[in-house]
Amino acid sequence: MEFRKMTACRAAEAVNNGETTACQLIKEILERCNVLNGKLNTFIKIAGPEALEQAAAVDKQVKSGQKLPLAGVPVAVKDDLCCRDLPTSFGSPAFKNFISPYGAAAVEKLTDAGAVVIGKTNLDDMGIGSTTTSSPAGPALNPWAPDRVAGSAGAAAVAAAQCLIFLESDSGGALRQGASHCGVIGLRPTMGRVSRYGLHTFASSFGQIGITASSTDDILAALEVISGFDARDASTALYREKSAEKNAAVEPEIIKIGYPTAIIALLAPDHRNLMERAREDIEASGFQLTDFKLDLLAEALRAYYIIAFAETSSNLSRFDGIRFGMADYAENLDELYYKSRRLTFGQEASRRSIFGTFILSQGNYDRYYRQALKIWTLVRREFTAVLDQCDLLLMPAVRTLPQLVTEQIDFCRLYEEDLFCAPVSLAGLPSLCLPVGEVDQLPVGLQLVGRPFSEEMLIGAASRIIPEIKFPPNVIC
Amino acid sequence: MEYEVVIGLEVHVELLTKSKLFCCCPNRFVAEPNINTCPGCLGFPGVLPQLNSEAVRHALTASLALNCEIALYSYFDRKNYFYPDIPKGYQLSQFFVPIGSKGFLIIEDDNGKPKTVRIGRVHMEEDAGKLVHAISGNTSLVDYNRAGVPLIEIVTEPDLRSPGESRRYLEQLKGILQYTRVSDCKMEEGSLRCDANVSLRPMGCPDLGSKTELKNMNSFKAVEKSLEHEIKRQRDILRSGKEVITQTLRWDEGSQATIVMRGKLQAHDYRCFTDPELAPIELTEEDVEKARAALPEMADVRAARYVNEYDLPEYDAGVLTSSHGLADYFESCLELYNNPKVTSNWIIGEFTAQLNSTGLEPDQCSFQPKDLVELLLMIDQKLISGKIAKDVLAKAFQRGTSPRLVVEEEGLLQISDQSELEKVIVKVISENPDSVENYRGGKAKSLGFLVGQVMKETEGKANPRLVNELLLKIIGS
Numbered sequence: 028m029e030f031r032k033m034t035a036c037r038a039a040e041a042v043n044n045g046e047t048t049a050c051q052l053i054k055e056i057l058e059r060c061n062v063l064n065g066k067l068n069t070f071i072k073i074a075g076p077e078a079l080e081q082a083a084a085v086d087k088q089v090k091s092g093q094k095l096p097l098a099g100v101p102v103a104v105k106d107d108l109c110c111r112d113l114p115t116s117f118g119s120p121a122f123k124n125f126i127s128p129y130g131a132a133a134v135e136k137l138t139d140a141g142a143v144v145i146g147k148t149n150l151d152d153m154g155i156g157s158t159t160t161s162s163p164a165g166p167a168l169n170p171w172a173p174d175r176v177a178g179s180a181g182a183a184a185v186a187a188a189q190c191l192i193f194l195e196s197d198s199g200g201a202l203r204q205g206a207s208h209c210g211v212i213g214l215r216p217t218m219g220r221v222s223r224y225g226l227h228t229f230a231s232s233f234g235q236i237g238i239t240a241s242s243t244d245d246i247l248a249a250l251e252v253i254s255g256f257d258a259r260d261a262s263t264a265l266y267r268e269k270s271a272e273k274n275a276a277v278e279p280e281i282i283k284i285g286y287p288t289a290i291i292a293l294l295a296p297d298h299r300n301l302m303e304r305a306r307e308d309i310e311a312s313g314f315q316l317t318d319f320k321l322d323l324l325a326e327a328l329r330a331y332y333i334i335a336f337a338e339t340s341s342n343l344s345r346f347d348g349i350r351f352g353m354a355d356y357a358e359n360l361d362e363l364y365y366k367s368r369r370l371t372f373g374q375e376a377s378r379r380s381i382f383g384t385f386i387l388s389q390g391n392y393d394r395y396y397r398q399a400l401k402i403w404t405l406v407r408r409e410f411t412a413v414l415d416q417c418d419l420l421l422m423p424a425v426r427t428l429p430q431l432v433t434e435q436i437d438f439c440r441l442y443e444e445d446l447f448c449a450p451v452s453l454a455g456l457p458s459l460c461l462p463v464g465e466v467d468q469l470p471v472g473l474q475l476v477g478r479p480f481s482e483e484m485l486i487g488a489a490s491r492i493i494p495e496i497k498f499p500p501n502v503i504c
Numbered sequence: 505m506e507y508e509v510v511i512g513l514e515v516h517v518e519l520l521t522k523s524k525l526f527c528c529c530p531n532r533f534v535a536e537p538n539i540n541t542c543p544g545c546l547g548f549p550g551v552l553p554q555l556n557s558e559a560v561r562h563a564l565t566a567s568l569a570l571n572c573e574i575a576l577y578s579y580f581d582r583k584n585y586f587y588p589d590i591p592k593g594y595q596l597s598q599f600f601v602p603i604g605s606k607g608f609l610i611i612e613d614d615n616g617k618p619k620t621v622r623i624g625r626v627h628m629e630e631d632a633g634k635l636v637h638a639i640s641g642n643t644s645l646v647d648y649n650r651a652g653v654p655l656i657e658i659v660t661e662p663d664l665r666s667p668g669e670s671r672r673y674l675e676q677l678k679g680i681l682q683y684t685r686v687s688d689c690k691m692e693e694g695s696l697r698c699d700a701n702v703s704l705r706p707m708g709c710p711d712l713g714s715k716t717e718l719k720n721m722n723s724f725k726a727v728e729k730s731l732e733h734e735i736k737r738q739r740d741i742l743r744s745g746k747e748v749i750t751q752t753l754r755w756d757e758g759s760q761a762t763i764v765m766r767g768k769l770q771a772h773d774y775r776c777f778t779d780p781e782l783a784p785i786e787l788t789e790e791d792v793e794k795a796r797a798a799l800p801e802m803a804d805v806r807a808a809r810y811v812n813e814y815d816l817p818e819y820d821a822g823v824l825t826s827s828h829g830l831a832d833y834f835e836s837c838l839e840l841y842n843n844p845k846v847t848s849n850w851i852i853g854e855f856t857a858q859l860n861s862t863g864l865e866p867d868q869c870s871f872q873p874k875d876l877v878e879l880l881l882m883i884d885q886k887l888i889s890g891k892i893a894k895d896v897l898a899k900a901f902q903r904g905t906s907p908r909l910v911v912e913e914e915g916l917l918q919i920s921d922q923s924e925l926e927k928v929i930v931k932v933i934s935e936n937p938d939s940v941e942n943y944r945g946g947k948a949k950s951l952g953f954l955v956g957q958v959m960k961e962t963e964g965k966a967n968p969r970l971v972n973e974l975l976l977k978i979i980g981s
Contacts (some may be wrong), residue, residue, distance in 0.1 A: 109550050117549065129543055131550065189575055219720050227549035231780040260552050261783040342594020345547040349646065364586055387584070389776035396777060 030059060030188040031498050035100040035245040038191060039141065042099035043089060049082035049099030053143050054272070056101045058190040060145060061346040063502065069167045069180040071106050073146040074113055081143045087434070088141070095141025097192070102137055103184050105195035107145040107154035108236070110134055111227040111425050118150040119228050121162050121346065121353045121371040131225025132260070133194055133236045135252040136302065140252040147191055149180035152373030153343065157201035160429060161373050166432055168253030170499040171469050179205020180212075182239050183380050184210050187502045192249050193239040198230050199331060200424070200448025202237045203460035203474060204412060208429040210462045210470025210497055212489065213239040214246050217457040217479045219265035221250075229342050229379070230335040235454040246459075250445060250482055253392050263439035277487025279312055282397050284475075284488070285319035285417035294423060297466040302423060304472055305463040305492075309421070319413045319420060325397060327450035330402035332442055333386055333395050334453075339376070340383025346371050403453055408477075410454040419488055422475040423447045425462045451476050459485040460494050467478060470497070507704040507707045507742060509663035509735050510712055515677060516655050517687040518695040519562045525630045525654035526596065526782075533693065537636070537647035545652035546754070549593030557579075559628060559654035560785055564685045564795045566656055567604025567626045568595035569802070571679075574792050578603050579784040580628070584776040588646050589633040597657075599776045603625035603783035603785070609680075611672045613665070621673050622661040631655050656686075662701070662712065667731035672723050674698060679803045683828045691723055698727055703748070704728070704738045706946035712739075713748060720754045730755035734762055805949060806831055818949035823852050830856070836873035841880055850876060854894050858901040879907040885951065886967055887911070888918050920967045922974065925958070928966070929974055932957045940979055951975065 043048045057075050064070050069425055073160030078101070085099050109115045111130035116122045138144060152161040158176050167180030170187040174457025177183030181193035193201050197215040215237040223243035238249045257261045291299050307377060310316055321327075324382045346352035348367025355370060357363035372380065386395045413420065426444055430436055451458045460472040475492075477485045521531050527544030534540060543551045567574055581599035604626030613619040631652040658677065663751045664670045670752060678689040678696060689696040703715035718734055721727045733755075738748050753762040801809070803825045810821035825831045830851065837847045855876065859866065879897055882888050888911055889897060896916065900907040919925055932954055933940055943950040951972075960970045 095881075098680075125548065127543070127548065129551070130899050194513060219723070223550075224552060225550045261554070262782065264783060336781060340775075341582050341594055343776070344584060344586065345591060347551065347586055347588075347593055349588045350546060350591060351549070360588070384775065388779055392775075 030056060030191075030396060033188070033191060033228070035097060035191040036242070038100050038246055039248075039433065042085070042210040043094050043142070044051060045089075047099075048144060049085040049089070050079060050336060051101045051143070051393060053078050053082040053101055053145065055296065056143060056190065058470060060101075060184075061473065063189050066173065067168045067170060067177070067180075067183055067189075068165055069148055069177070069184040069187070069189060070103070070146045070147050071116060071118075071127060071162075071164055072114060075115060078143050078145045081138065083318075085141050085143060096252060098141035099138060100142045100192055101145045101190045102142040102179050102192045102194060103146055103148050104131075104144055105154075105179075105181055105193075106150050106410075107196055107227045108134055109227070110147070113147060114145070115147070115227075117165075118152050118154055118162050118371070119371060121351070123350075127225070129225055131236075132222035132257050134225065136253045136255075136383075137192070137194065137249065140369075142192065142249075142252075148184060148193070148195070151375065153376040154196060154227065155231060155339070155375050156441070157199070157204050157377060157444070160432075161375050163373075167428055168432065169469075170397045170502045171210065172429075173501065174433075175431055175469070176208075177205060178208040178429055179239070181212060182206050182209040182211050185209070185239050185241055186499055188241075188498075191240065192245055194253075195237060195239060196226055196228060196234050197237045197448075198228065198233040198335065199452055199453070202239060202459060203424045203448050203472070204444070205461070205469070206460040207240055207424040207472030210472070210499070211239055211241050212243060212360055212362050212462070212496075213237060213244055213460040214460045214482065214486070215452070215460075216250065216254065216482050217266070218278065218455045219262040220254045220258040220457070220480060220482060222255070222263050224257055224259040229376075230338040231271055231342060232338060233331070233449075237450075238354040241496045243486050243493065245304075247483070247486045250486070253382040254482075273446045277484055277491070279488070279491055281315075282419060282484070283317055283417045284309060284487060285413060285420040286316050287320060287420070288318050288470050289320040290324065290422065290447075294426065298423065298426070298471065301471055302421075302467060302473065305421070307492075308463070309377055309492055314488070315418055315493075319417055321409055321413065321450070323409050324446060324450050327406040327447050328403050328442070328452050329444070330399040330406065331397035331449035331453045334403065336383035336384050338383065339379040340381070343372070343376060343380055351454070370389045373440070381453035392427065403472075406450060406453050410451075414456075414478050418477070418481075418484065420474075421450070421478055422458075422474045424472050424474045428466060447474065455479065457485055458483050459489050461489045462496065463492075463494070506707045507739055507741070508707050508709070509665050510662045511666075511670050511731065512662040512701045513660045513664065513670060513673065514699045514701070515658045515674070515683055516697040516699075517566075517658065517689060518561050519656060520656040520685060520687055520908075521558045521562065521654055523556055523558075524652035525559050526627070526652055527551075528554075529652065531653050532647060536694050537645070539647060541651070545591065546648055547593070553580075553596065553779070555778055555782055555785070556654060561795065562654070562686045563603050563628045563656050564628065564787070565684050565791065565799065566658075566681060567607065568792070568796050569603065569680050569684045569686075569799055570607040570609060570623050570658065572604030572623065572626055572628060574787065575601050575605065576787045576789070576792070577784060580779045580782050581776045582779050583776055585772060585774055587632070588644070589635055589648075589651065591633065591648060591651055595630060595632065596779055596782070597776075598630035600628035600778065605843055608873055609673060610674050611669060613792075614668050621663045621669075624659045625659050626656055626658050629655050629657060640871055642850045645666075651972055664873075667728040667735070670700065670731055671728045673726060674724050674824050679826070683800055683802055685800075685828070700727065700731060702731060702734050702738070704735065704742055711741070713742075714750045716748065716750065716762075717752045718755060719752060719765065719841060720756075722757065726757060728756055729760065730762060733760070737762065763898075767807050785793070800828070803831075805827075810844075814838075817850055820845070820848045820852060823856075824848060827866075833866040833873055837876055840874060841877040843880070846880060847876070850880065850897070855901075856898045858898060862901075867900065871901040875900060875906055882907065882911065886918055886920055886969075888916055889964065889968060891916070892964055911919030911939070916965060918967045919962055919965050922970070925962075925966055925970060925974055926978070928958055928961050931980055933963060933978065943979060953981075 109127035186209040352371035582594040602625040607623035727977040807821040
């Protein structure tokens, strides 16, 4: 099999009509995956025996005449999504041996559709961050430039064809920035479209499960499988109500895409040029273009972080050493908390917990948290107003190229990287990151942002814009 | 100086629901620890809360029964603090917007006059687990069976002015919550818990004095006693010119005294913020009106109806309506048997005696209304005497069989056969010539003795009225 040009849809077709078997497919990709992992460090765990067992079950179903939409498709899962019977580390040494007794809803829907989980991918400590530099396993490397980080290990895995579909969380932009850095397509759906049951998220208001793949068809196929109401996630009730508003086929002529002339000025020249070229390409594809501006981006970024810090301090409280987290001998309860949380939390998790605790404390709640909530409302309004004028918004996804592995970057500067992604999370809108070109021979993507539950339109539009997906030239395999 | 007592009560009540507040675990007491638990109520990462709508209905019912205004839009907030009995590191509670507010209850004050006690708020929250401290050694264990059990907290304004008023408030509250079947309110089992805030102020002073908080009172009597104790303590302090220290005290049943629990009333900073994982609770006017219409008749209304409709003495009406179950039992009997006073006598007397000795509730015992009615009909039909009926009731209750079966098995049918009774009477007369003489000599009492002898001979089965009649006829002739 030539995985470099393989799509998930094509693979499923081949398995369904007997050209190959899931076992064959999985066996081959596991070999490839293992070899490349030595170079890229994308996987924390490659679940060979388990994947082959799953593949055999898929083959059995196919043999019995069933057509599975993702038959035999090798899928990778970020390690903050729980998989039944596979360890889930959350990127923390404290969870080295944690095997959850439940599987994430989205993962189980994928496997029910015939997909095979081949492993869990690398991530930042407690899933916090979009560089993987704080991972206990060391950073995942970019297949385009191994001296740089991938941002998202799974995006790198998709780019290097270690898997065909990757399921991961996105809060402030990890999924979208990873897709941009690795030259693949990443979709962050609207909150409520996909059940988050089984996703450990540090910020419940923003943590959402998305899909990364190398073709829009694959994104759509996976989205159809994983979306829908789930009683175990209250947010999915929204989608059930609104599911009737599905978008019809995408005709460029009737779609108005907003272009953020004012925002472009914030970009470095290379990135600005890329954005302008993309504008021309989009116009050439027949879409209508119109100008839009967002005045609250900087405020939105700060509001996002304030709320995310607050939620982090609360969401991570359960790792107190009593049931979870590394327990240590202690003379009394306070000492137990102190010791075990010190051992369990990495630097960023500690930092955000402390910030969040401060933000929510008496007096500070009004000063910071309540203000952030107000900005949240204003940002939502601003996006809604803009999306009254346009169907889709074109926005940058990243400000810079992926950092060098050796680079030490101040945490505030890392937060600033989320300037274009975090506000979209705050607004609760769906966003798709698509590759549009290169800067210094490294891929760069842009975001298409839509109205709530307009994922089909995003995917449809992206399919008309995306040039041929390039394969990283350095990956020889 | 004369002081005015100011008391406010905080009552926690466990709701009678099938499952816990945010997961599907059963809400019922089991002795074995950590049996009623799941990843949800154990705070496993990635599991989201699912709100139990039955609990919301109960909270709504209770709020309406307590004359509260209903918040059509409310939600749950996180109260963040560390303690091993809260698995998530926070307790979900309606901190900002309670479902019910501005309610009231009317009680009797110490002079027997009606008095309004304002209820500030009724809100839902989840219960914590239980810590079990090892008798020897320095370990503590946690039992999470109770974690996530739905509670409502009912908080009064500082309107109570004496321990007696406080007790009457609690009794009234308990009656209402039992009547509406919101809770079983068993204080000894912890399904009703009460904390009291108490302070003294000079008569006529509008400002509140420094208060203390009383905890660990396991019965209404204990509440009354601990308040009396605390009021005396505070009064002594004030009279000696010192100041009352704001602190939390624990009532010690053994020594019948309050003991300081926490040196100072710790101003806990719970860092509350609205839970981002649950959807808000949205009620419609229609929901509220439906719940209002479904409110059962309250005890006082019901008692008044018994007096008016059934001509029962107030005492009977009061006792029968003191528990929902007993009143329901009474009314079920009346559907089959139209003699309210006789029914009431038997329920208040023998039936209640059996309930008390077995500790069962009316709907838990096998002696159902149809059984009591069967018994009463047998008395009416002169098949058994009232005296024997008492015995039959006890046996039927304890054996779980019908009264008729007891009567048949034990051969207790009343002898109403005239010729059979005449034989016995003749025998008794011949054996007691003195009594016969005494009677004829004017001692009416002697007749009673002779009746007694006949009853004895027949093992109580003779129809006493018939015996009387026949004796008079025979002696008189």
